[in-house]
Structure formats: C-alpha cells, structure tokens
Amino acid sequence: MTETTSNTANTAPTTNAALYDAARAVIPGGVNSPVRAFGSVGGAPVSMVKAAGPYLTDAEGREYVDLVCSWGPMLLGHNHxxxxxxxxxxxxxxxxxxxxxxxxxxxxxxxxxxxxxxxxxxxxxxxxxxxxxxxxxxxxxxxxxxxxxxxxxxxxxxxxxxxxxxxxxxxxxxxxxxxxxxxxxxxxxxxxxxxxxxxxxxxxxxxxxxxxxxxxxxxxxxxxxxxxxxxxxxxxxxxxxxxxxxxxxxxxxxxxxxxxxxxxxxxxxxxxxxxxxxxxxxxxxxxxxxxxxxxxxxxxxxxxxxxxxxxxxxxxxxxxxxxxxxxxxATGEVYDAITRRSQQLEQMLVGALTEAGVDHSIQRAGTLFSVAFGTSAGGVHNYADAQAQDTFRYAPFFHAMLEHGVYLPPSVFEAWFVSSAHDDSAMERIAAALPHAARAAAAATAPTS
Ligand SMILES: Cc1ncc(COP(=O)(O)O)c(C=O)c1O
Incomplete structure (x- = not known):
C-alpha cells in the first residue's frame, strides 16, 4: 500500500493515495468514470501522468506495462x-x-x-x-x-x-x-x-x-x-x-x-x-x-x-x-502484431494460471480476450455465466500484477487490450508478473457471506 501524504493548501498531493483523497473531496467518488474507481478490486486508483508506447507512468514515477490502452483507443500504443x-x-x-x-x-x-x-x-x-x-x-x-x-x-x-x-x-x-x-x-x-x-x-x-x-x-x-x-x-x-x-x-x-x-x-x-x-x-x-x-x-x-x-x-x-x-x-502489419501479441499474452496467462492450479477459461473475440475464473466446465455464454464466475479471485490477481508493474483493467468484466507497441521487453515484464498474480488468485478464498 502507498503511504498517504497530507493535502494541505500549500502541498499538492503527489502520491496515488493522496491524489485519490484530494479527488474525492471535489470529484464524485474521486473519478470521472466509475470503472476507474477500483470499486471491485479495492485500493486507491493509480493516477497516471505520462504514457509512451506500451507503458504508463504514475504520479509516483512508477512505470507499468499498460493492458488497458485507454480502454481500447491506443491501438498503436501511446504517443505514436x-x-x-x-x-x-x-x-x-x-x-x-x-x-x-x-x-x-x-x-x-x-x-x-x-x-x-x-x-x-x-x-x-x-x-x-x-x-x-x-x-x-x-x-x-x-x-x-x-x-x-x-x-x-x-x-x-x-x-x-x-x-x-x-x-x-x-x-x-x-x-x-x-x-x-x-x-x-x-x-x-x-x-x-x-x-x-x-x-x-x-x-x-x-x-x-x-x-x-x-x-x-x-x-x-x-x-x-x-x-x-x-x-x-x-x-x-x-x-x-x-x-x-x-x-x-x-x-x-x-x-x-x-x-x-x-x-x-x-x-x-x-x-x-x-x-x-x-x-x-x-x-x-x-x-x-x-x-x-x-x-x-x-x-x-x-x-x-x-x-x-x-x-x-x-x-x-x-x-x-x-x-x-x-x-x-493501422496497417495489416499492425493487426498482425496485435494478433500475435494477444495470442502470446493468452498463452502466458493460461500457462501461469494452470501452473498455479487456478480453474479458468479464456473468452476471445478477435484480438480481444478476457479471463473468467472457475468457468472451465461451461465457459461464459451470457451475463449470468459471467456473474457466476469466481470473481473474488480477480482482486488479488489484479493487485499482484499492479505491484509487479502491469496495469490491467480494474474489473474482471473487461477485455484486455494490447497495442502494436507491446514489444518483447513489455511481454517479458508481463511474463515475470503473471506467476505472482496466478498464485495470488489461487490463494484467494470465496467470501463467506
Ligand atoms: C460497446 C460500447 N458501446 C458504447 C460505449 C460508450 O462509449 P463512451 O464511453 O465513449 O460513451 C462503450 C464504452 O466503453 C462500449 O464499450
């Protein structure tokens, strides 16, 4: 967890947590779109200040491989x-x-x-x-x-x-x-x-x-x-x-x-x-x-x-x-690169989850995919299936990825996005983070009430 600094009149907040505290005082829920609020994963949303290629940098200077791509638009990566x-x-x-x-x-x-x-x-x-x-x-x-x-x-x-x-x-x-x-x-x-x-x-x-x-x-x-x-x-x-x-x-x-x-x-x-x-x-x-x-x-x-x-x-x-x-x-080569990276990412994800013994299925639509926990038997065909999955596994998975420098959608009900800027070194960082996240998902327990 990030340390919170106080937000006095003369001290502009600089940590994610302090920025979130300050934002909540003036912006409803501290966000300008609800899915940014980390509502289902918990913790303070990360405030980003810079983006380049496959990376985002937050207000504390930490760099993340971005798998949200501004919820889709950044097909060519950031600041192409x-x-x-x-x-x-x-x-x-x-x-x-x-x-x-x-x-x-x-x-x-x-x-x-x-x-x-x-x-x-x-x-x-x-x-x-x-x-x-x-x-x-x-x-x-x-x-x-x-x-x-x-x-x-x-x-x-x-x-x-x-x-x-x-x-x-x-x-x-x-x-x-x-x-x-x-x-x-x-x-x-x-x-x-x-x-x-x-x-x-x-x-x-x-x-x-x-x-x-x-x-x-x-x-x-x-x-x-x-x-x-x-x-x-x-x-x-x-x-x-x-x-x-x-x-x-x-x-x-x-x-x-x-x-x-x-x-x-x-x-x-x-x-x-x-x-x-x-x-x-x-x-x-x-x-x-x-x-x-x-x-x-x-x-x-x-x-x-x-x-x-x-x-x-x-x-x-x-x-x-x-x-x-x-x-x-957005040339044919761009789509080929995104297709290849997205398939590589899926393989890495499936490998890590399987290794950690986490039941899951991958749902795919062209270059887009998402993971659903506890659904290997039937897959996900509609909203009822999506809601019935082991949603509790996503928060620890998400936070482990975040801690290891990968920014995922802060909700299990979202697609993962890659861009043509996701290169070998970005993929290596994701590969290094995934086993930690898969183990965190495996260790998660269902809420009792
Ligand atoms: C399929 C679909 N339709 C419409 C919208 C709404 O777009 P906007 O957020 O630009 O209003 C979204 C946003 O994510 C979407 O995914």
Missing part, C-alpha cells in the same frame, strides 16, 4: 509519433472551428472505405453514437421498443442502462437510479446468445420493436464470444420483422480485426447491419465516435431528415487528426 505529429499540426491550425472541416470528410471516407456504410456522422462519445442510433431506428420504423442483451454496455443513455455490464456490474448495481419506468419499459432485455428468447419476443411484440442493439461481440461482461451463427440470426430476425439491427462496434471497431468484429462475422457470412456505432480507435485517444449506416436510414438525420442530432464539438479538428493518423497507420 505519427499521431502526435498530426495532433500538433492540428493544434497549431486551431483547436475548434465549429464548422465543416476537410479532415472530418477524410475520416468519414476512410471509415466508409473499410466497412460497408454509406454515411458517417461524427459525435464525441460512444454514448452519443448509440443514443443517436436508437433515435434513428425509432424514427425510421415509427416503433418504440428496443431489444438489448443483458451484460452488453452501450454507454449511459437512459434507455440503455438496463443490465448494462461492466460499470454497473462492478458496482453491483442492477441498473441506474434516475431512469424512468417509462424509459426502462421501452427496453426489452434478453439473455445473450439465446435465440429462443428472441423468437418468443419477436413473436409476441415484433410489430413494436424498432431495433435490436448488440455489441458486435460483447466485451463489457468480460469478452463473450458470439455463438456460431448468432449474429447472422440477429440479422435475419430483425429483417423479417421490419426492425433494424444496430451493431455496436464502439469497442471492437477497427480493433477486434482490421474491419472490426464485423470482419470476423458479417463479412464472412455475407450480411451487413443497418446501423453501426464506432468510437475509441476512430478517435486515436481523442473524444470522437460515430454513427454510420445505410443511406436511407442515415439520411433521416437533420438537416436532411426529421431525426434531430447535433454537437458543438462533433468532428473536432484535433480529434479528427488523431483518428485519421491512427487509422492511416
């Missing part, structure tokens, strides 16, 4: 020179114009060149993107209901917070206070990978369902691999009932593979969703996201159509520059 250069040039040219810009056009064209979408509307967060997609689906179908899956997270707009995975799961919340019953009633929550539940729901209420929204591959209840044909089934059932399929690739987009999880699913099976949402990688570490899709649906957006959506900083030129430079540098 091409991205930093592009951002510097954009900053020199002006922080925000509140007008159209050439770079937003280039980024939209780049995205539309990688996946089959006709139109792309930039927004600032994934939450805005999914919220807009839902509004578009309702506008297009003149229906109210939305189907989502338990454990899938689509941002924090009111109607999408039911059984929303990672953040709420980590805080042990069933949903969120402040969401009206009317809004909650318009979201039908079904178990993931469950075709019968979908058939029953569409048989009963198909005429009222505007859209099914799904994570392309769920990564917010830990990774859950879609069962063979499940996404194609979603495409078919929505189409046959006149509902839209909203394909949330905020996390997986241009990360699970060069063409996102769609590249491993719809592209192979020959189908496309109606609407897509992107975020994270397309902003390269700056706040950018997008809703995209077929022209007939997307052109319902204002100013062309009746569905309103707007944003003061949408398509911000500095964010566009970061996103463009990231996607332009």
């Amino acid at each position: 020179p091409a991205v930093v250069d592009a951002v510097h040039r954009a900053v020199d040219a002006g922080l925000s114009f509140g007008t159209s810009t050439p770079d937003e056009l280039r980024l939209a064209e780049l995205i539309a060149g990688k996946v089959p979408v006709d139109r792309v509307r930039m927004v600032s967060t994934g939450t805005e993107a999914t919220m807009t997609a839902i509004r578009l689906a309702r506008g297009a179908t003149v229906r109210n209901l939305v189907v989502k899956f338990a454990g899938c997270y689509h941002g924090h707009s009111d109607g999408l917070l039911a059984a929303a995975g990672s953040g709420v799961a980590t805080q042990s919340l069933p949903g969120s206070a402040g969401v009206t019953e009317a809004q909650a009633a318009e979201t039908l929550v079904l178990p993931y990978n469950d075709r019968s539940a979908l058939e029953e729901t569409f048989t009963a209420r198909g005429q009222e369902i505007a859209a099914v929204i799904t994570e392309a591959a769920p990564c917010n209840m830990g990774v859950v691999t879609p069962e063979e044909g499940f996404n194609q089934f979603l495409r078919g059932i929505t189409e046959s009932h006149g509902a839209l399929l909203i394909w949330d690739e905020v996390l997986t987009g241009f990360r699970a593979s060069e063409t996102g999880y769609w590249g491993l699913s719809g592209k192979v099976e020959g189908w496309t969703p109606d609407l897509w949402t992107f975020g994270k990688v397309i902003g390269g570490g700056m706040p950018t996201a997008a809703v995209a899709g077929r022209a007939e649906v997307m052109d319902l957006l204002a100013p062309l159509g009746p569905v309103y959506q707007a944003g003061t900083l949408s398509g911000n030129p500095v964010a566009m520059a970061a996103g463009l430079a990231t996607l332009q540098n």
Whole structure:
C-alpha cells in the first residue's frame, strides 16, 4: 500500500493515495468514470501522468506495462509519433472551428472505405453514437421498443442502462437510479446468445420493436464470444420483422480485426447491419465516435431528415487528426502484431494460471480476450455465466500484477487490450508478473457471506 501524504493548501498531493483523497473531496467518488474507481478490486486508483508506447507512468514515477490502452483507443500504443505529429499540426491550425472541416470528410471516407456504410456522422462519445442510433431506428420504423442483451454496455443513455455490464456490474448495481419506468419499459432485455428468447419476443411484440442493439461481440461482461451463427440470426430476425439491427462496434471497431468484429462475422457470412456505432480507435485517444449506416436510414438525420442530432464539438479538428493518423497507420502489419501479441499474452496467462492450479477459461473475440475464473466446465455464454464466475479471485490477481508493474483493467468484466507497441521487453515484464498474480488468485478464498 502507498503511504498517504497530507493535502494541505500549500502541498499538492503527489502520491496515488493522496491524489485519490484530494479527488474525492471535489470529484464524485474521486473519478470521472466509475470503472476507474477500483470499486471491485479495492485500493486507491493509480493516477497516471505520462504514457509512451506500451507503458504508463504514475504520479509516483512508477512505470507499468499498460493492458488497458485507454480502454481500447491506443491501438498503436501511446504517443505514436505519427499521431502526435498530426495532433500538433492540428493544434497549431486551431483547436475548434465549429464548422465543416476537410479532415472530418477524410475520416468519414476512410471509415466508409473499410466497412460497408454509406454515411458517417461524427459525435464525441460512444454514448452519443448509440443514443443517436436508437433515435434513428425509432424514427425510421415509427416503433418504440428496443431489444438489448443483458451484460452488453452501450454507454449511459437512459434507455440503455438496463443490465448494462461492466460499470454497473462492478458496482453491483442492477441498473441506474434516475431512469424512468417509462424509459426502462421501452427496453426489452434478453439473455445473450439465446435465440429462443428472441423468437418468443419477436413473436409476441415484433410489430413494436424498432431495433435490436448488440455489441458486435460483447466485451463489457468480460469478452463473450458470439455463438456460431448468432449474429447472422440477429440479422435475419430483425429483417423479417421490419426492425433494424444496430451493431455496436464502439469497442471492437477497427480493433477486434482490421474491419472490426464485423470482419470476423458479417463479412464472412455475407450480411451487413443497418446501423453501426464506432468510437475509441476512430478517435486515436481523442473524444470522437460515430454513427454510420445505410443511406436511407442515415439520411433521416437533420438537416436532411426529421431525426434531430447535433454537437458543438462533433468532428473536432484535433480529434479528427488523431483518428485519421491512427487509422492511416493501422496497417495489416499492425493487426498482425496485435494478433500475435494477444495470442502470446493468452498463452502466458493460461500457462501461469494452470501452473498455479487456478480453474479458468479464456473468452476471445478477435484480438480481444478476457479471463473468467472457475468457468472451465461451461465457459461464459451470457451475463449470468459471467456473474457466476469466481470473481473474488480477480482482486488479488489484479493487485499482484499492479505491484509487479502491469496495469490491467480494474474489473474482471473487461477485455484486455494490447497495442502494436507491446514489444518483447513489455511481454517479458508481463511474463515475470503473471506467476505472482496466478498464485495470488489461487490463494484467494470465496467470501463467506
Ligand atoms: C460497446 C460500447 N458501446 C458504447 C460505449 C460508450 O462509449 P463512451 O464511453 O465513449 O460513451 C462503450 C464504452 O466503453 C462500449 O464499450
């Protein structure tokens, strides 16, 4: 544990613990996003001050191999020179114009060149993107209901917070206070990978369902691999009932593979969703996201159509520059490197856990994976499976990794992220830390109450 220094008016806090104490006095819970709070692993969150390549440095000067990658965006590693250069040039040219810009056009064209979408509307967060997609689906179908899956997270707009995975799961919340019953009633929550539940729901209420929204591959209840044909089934059932399929690739987009999880699913099976949402990688570490899709649906957006959506900083030129430079540098070699590192990491993790006798399974979606403890018999197919795992093993595992210089997601319900900057020396540091963490997980005991 870190020693706490006092935070007087003249002494700026410098340790993680002191920074956390000071932050709690002025920021709710001391964090600006709940999953950062170490809620399920305990202890003071680590305050980072610097990042380079695969490494983060905290306020106390300790360096960590980063396996969070800003929750996905840092595909090329931190401070990639091409991205930093592009951002510097954009900053020199002006922080925000509140007008159209050439770079937003280039980024939209780049995205539309990688996946089959006709139109792309930039927004600032994934939450805005999914919220807009839902509004578009309702506008297009003149229906109210939305189907989502338990454990899938689509941002924090009111109607999408039911059984929303990672953040709420980590805080042990069933949903969120402040969401009206009317809004909650318009979201039908079904178990993931469950075709019968979908058939029953569409048989009963198909005429009222505007859209099914799904994570392309769920990564917010830990990774859950879609069962063979499940996404194609979603495409078919929505189409046959006149509902839209909203394909949330905020996390997986241009990360699970060069063409996102769609590249491993719809592209192979020959189908496309109606609407897509992107975020994270397309902003390269700056706040950018997008809703995209077929022209007939997307052109319902204002100013062309009746569905309103707007944003003061949408398509911000500095964010566009970061996103463009990231996607332009995301070559086939980058994805090959990330795939190789992610497989190497999985092998190292499985080796260490097996050696320590820790029952587990690995869930994978392209380059993304997560570990679930005590699940080797059945694996994890839905939120109920994810919650039933031996979650108590994760906190000691996480803290042992942290102590040995590896920064993991502070929740078992999250994917592990690698970048193309994770080199041999970063992997060696992880390899050295893993046996300690595996032994800590093995020694953990289930809480008695
Ligand atoms: C699949 C998915 N959709 C939407 C979001 C929301 O994105 P943001 O945090 O940018 O609002 C997230 C965030 O993690 C996500 O993983």
